[in-house]
Amino acid sequence: MTGRYGLLLITLIAAYLFSALAHTGHAGPLNIAFITAIGLLALRNIRIRTSATLLSVGLLLVSAIAAGFCVTSTNKIAEGIGSLWSGLVLLMTVVIIIERVVRLSEVTVQSLYAAFSAYLLIGLMFSAFFGALSFFASGPFFANNQPVNPQTLQYFSFVTLATLGYGDFTAAGSLGRALAVIEALGGQVFLATLVARLVSLYGTARRQPPPPELWLMAAGWVNLAAGLRCRAGVRRRRARRSRGRPGLSRACRGP
Numbered sequence: 001m002t003g004r005y006g007l008l009l010i011t012l013i014a015a016y017l018f019s020a021l022a023h024t025g026h027a028g029p030l031n032i033a034f035i036t037a038i039g040l041l042a043l044r045n046i047r048i049r050t051s052a053t054l055l056s057v058g059l060l061l062v063s064a065i066a067a068g069f070c071v072t073s074t075n076k077i078a079e080g081i082g083s084l085w086s087g088l089v090l091l092m093t094v095v096i097i098i099e100r101v102v103r104l105s106e107v108t109v110q111s112l113y114a115a116f117s118a119y120l121l122i123g124l125m126f127s128a129f130f131g132a133l134s135f136f137a138s139g140p141f142f143a144n145n146q147p148v149n150p151q152t153l154q155y156f157s158f159v160t161l162a163t164l165g166y167g168d169f170t171a172a173g174s175l176g177r178a179l180a181v182i183e184a185l186g187g188q189v190f191l192a193t194l195v196a197r198l199v200s201l202y203g204t205a206r207r208q209p210p211p212p213e214l215w216l217m218a219a220g221w222v223n224l225a226a227g228l229r230c231r232a233g234v235r236r237r238r239a240r241r242s243r244g245r246p247g248l249s250r251a252c253r254g255p
Contacts, residue, residue: 005097005113008041012120019127019150027150028071028082035086035128036064038121042093045100060089080135087128094121101194107201115194119161122190126183127157133176143172156180161187 015034022030039060043053063085070082097118104111130153134141141148142156146169156169160180171177 005045005110005117008038008097009113009117009120011037011041012117012124016120016124016154019124019154022150028079029068031150032064032068032071032082032086035089036060038093039064039089042096046096076135080132083128083132083135087125087132090121090125090128094118094125097121098194102197104197104201107198111198115198118194119187119190122183122186123158123161124154126161126179127154129179130157130171130176133173133179137173137175140172141176143170146170157183160184163187 011034015031015038018034019027019031040057043056043060046053048056067082067085070078070085073079073082097114101111101114101118127150130141131150134148134153140146142152146152152169156171159166159169160183163184171180
């Protein structure tokens, strides 16, 4: 995997904190800007032609401008369309990152960044879909007249994703409950498959034998050492035979 996901992870954390803490009237357009930045960072990690990349970037920017006008509108349907756009862009980003992580051949820092980014993206994506549903539905989204805003929707999304089950916020409608169940199941499948994939790759990398070049070098050194020992042994045997040969007497030496 050649992609780099550190900047994407930082942007996701910033978007999460902004959505959780911002209470200004410009929160909608700024959230659209965060989603656009996330989409652009995801597009740089896919391998497609330059013309297709430029077309994708152009469509993303044009649709982001339209979504920005939607979230600033006072029309509930328009606001719902803006939230739906955010959810679809995040869905595209999740698909891109998970497709890249599944093709991993080794565990690196970037792969861990990608896995954590995908988990945050799932929570933010369902938060956007819950927001769109709250605008499109005729009745209240939460039961017991709980407030519906970006903070409570994001909180409900991540609590559902992590299957914490606090129970302080509960979807009132059947469609909202169905989406919550899908998110909970998706979170469990994500942890059971992607994290297990990373752990298995890490274990395989630790058990992997050294490269063939190292084996060849080690075999060469062993053969060299064996040859040197063999030559030394031959020399010692020759030396012992020469020392053990009986000397000639004076009478046999001649004058």
